[in-house]
Amino acid sequence: MYRGKTISVVIPCYNEEEGLKGVIPSIPESVDEIVVVDNNSTDTTAEVARGLGARVVFEGRQGYGAAYKAGLPTVTGEITVTMDGDGTYPVEQIEECIDYLLDNDLDFVSACRFPLRDPQAMNLSNKIGNSVLTIATLLLFMRAIKDSQSGMWIYRSAIYPRLAPKSDGMPLSEEIKIAAIRDPGITFGEYHVNYHPRIGEVKLQKWRDGMLNLLYLLKLRFTPQ
Ligand SMILES: Nc1nc2c(ncn2[C@@H]2O[C@H](COP(=O)(O)OP(=O)(O)O)[C@@H](O)[C@H]2O)c(=O)[nH]1
Ligand SMILES: [Mg+2]
Numbered sequence: 001m002y003r004g005k006t007i008s009v010v011i012p013c014y015n016e017e018e019g020l021k022g023v024i025p026s027i028p029e030s031v032d033e034i035v036v037v038d039n040n041s042t043d044t045t046a047e048v049a050r051g052l053g054a055r056v057v058f059e060g061r062q063g064y065g066a067a068y069k070a071g072l073p074t075v076t077g078e079i080t081v082t083m084d085g086d087g088t089y090p091v092e093q094i095e096e097c098i099d100y101l102l103d104n105d106l107d108f109v110s111a112c113r114f115p116l117r118d119p120q121a122m123n124l125s126n127k128i129g130n131s132v133l134t135i136a137t138l139l140l141f142m143r144a145i146k147d148s149q150s151g152m153w154i155y156r157s158a159i160y161p162r163l164a165p166k167s168d169g170m171p172l173s174e175e176i177k178i179a180a181i182r183d184p185g186i187t188f189g190e191y192h193v194n195y196h197p198r199i200g201e202v203k204l205q206k207w208r209d210g211m212l213n214l215l216y217l218l219k220l221r222f223t224p225q
Pocket of ligand 2: 084086088198
């Protein structure tokens with residue numbers, strides 16, 4: 001419980017046994033529930049997660065989006081916080097992000113990684129890919145969102161049914177933010193956070209996923225709502 005609200009953290013994981021050993025123990029005491037979505041891992045992700053006190057949801061359909069769609073609707077907390085299982089997002093700033101949500105009376109906060117506080121935390125091609133996708137989001141949706149691909153969101157769990165994301169893959173990240181931005185009943189903000197170098201092996205197939213994300217933005221822009 002933090003500032004009178006119950007808090008759930010959701011972490012989608014495909015083979016993140018090493019990352020989880022860093023992430024879960026650093027989660028603040030105020031978090032009521034940790035949900036790890038085991039997305040067909042072939043390592044000990046599920047055992048490590050359970051051993052560290054998380055509730056594990058299994059999702060057999062592969063993909064970042066499929067994993068989130070399995071985990072997000074199961075939360076019991078009034079506020080949902082998301083992050084990767086690889087130690088990149090700032091567990092140490094979870095409470096600060098919730099403060100930003102509550103103090104500004106927002107419904108959805110996306111944690112913004114740019115400008116990077118640690119330039120080593122992201123390689124050059126990912127920096128370029130992120131910039132291209134963020135500029136595309138600006139041009140297509142006329143919204144100056146600084147980090148369209150951030151995987152750390154802090155939102156009031158009650159709005160989840162209105163966000164209703166559909167993507168099974170990486171585009172779910174931009175989809176959920178665009179849904180929040182476009183909904184006149186949802187207030188959206190970005191909050192600048194730290195971003196750290198990854199623990200464990202990269203899961204992103206950067207050229208393929210980058211192109212799929214760009215195509216998805218185009219499709220979303222030109223599909224009637
Ligand atoms: N790429 C990918 N990540 C997945 C999948 N299922 C779950 N994940 C998790 O989603 C998070 C994001 O993936 P990651 O490789 O860190 O992508 P990046 O942060 O965009 O470089 C990690 O915690 C992954 O373990 C999947 O099928 N593909
Ligand atoms: Mg990551």
